[in-house]
Amino acid sequence: MAGFNDRGCETYSSVTYNRFRSYLESACGIMLGENKQFLVESRINKILLSNGISDLDALVNALESSPGFALKQQVVDAMTTNETMWFRDAHPYDWVRNHLFKAIAKTSRDHPSELRIWSAACSTGQEPYSMSMLVEEALRSGALPSSVQVKIIATDISKSALSSAQKGIYNERTLLRGMQESYISRYFIPSCSGCFEVRPNVKQRIEFRQANLKESFAFLGKFDLVLCRNVLIYFSSDLKRDILKRMHATIRPKGYLFLGGSESLNGLPDHFEMVKYHPGIVYRAK
Secondary structure (H helix, E strand, O other): OOEEOOOOOEEOOHHHHHHHHHHHHHHHOOOOOOOOHHHHHHHHHHHHHHHOOOOHHHHHHHHHHOOOOHHHHHHHHHHOOOOOOOOOOOHHHHHHHHHHHHHHHHHHOOOOOEEEEEEOOOOOOHHHHHHHHHHHHHHHHOOOOOOOEEEEEEEEOOHHHHHHHHHOEEEHHHHOOOOOHHHHHHHEEEOOOOEEEEOHHHHOOEEEEEOOOOOOOHHHOOEEEEEEOOOHHHOOHHHHHHHHHHHHHHEEEEEEEEEOOOOOOOOOOOOEEEEEEOOEEEEEEO
16 A cells, blocks of 8 residues: 655555565665665656556566566666766776786787776766777877777666667766866767767777676676676675676686775685775786
């Protein structure tokens, strides 16, 4: 049975809300807090209307009884947090430029080399495109030899976020969230009114693929660098540990893992060692 909150909006019974929480965690690993009913209501209202579903209880019934993928994807898309920005936090990109690129350049002097990067939970594409622009800058300056083959795999569970990322078209307001003005003219082409599209030379080294971190991602191959930033905070400690162990298996020996600024490994000493740099931390695979 539904009630009303102090905003005058309909709220859901604890039984109904907990059923939805359990479904969402089983579907994609996201753990909702006990007081997020208003968030759920605001995000799924459009789904209820477009599918002719009366309320949250009926939605959960439909999700649990239907083998179809479309409704599940709509819910996951709606509940996935797609908060992101260009060159987020800045210092991880500085570390890649000043340490990883230099190490790769040194190796490539003797034989052609490859650099594979995975942007896990890439959202609408700002992180992988930022990394690709960083590669372009290193190639332009000669810090990274042209003989180095760079491939960036970008994944997300949200189909709608990936679709937006693949298009690589952003409005001016979005670009102002972390993008240097000089990069806009260098790496974007004016598109529709007030929008800019990422240039082909930045796009070409990125492959966007849908992936659920709860499930196997071994098919993505091996990587020298994995960016899994600001996503594990939404998972249980057990699921987080499981993901990190499986992520370790995808990282080449002595490869690196970046987590978000508020995230940590909480153990796994047999898998990673902490490498401190000012002002952050990167984890090296053992």
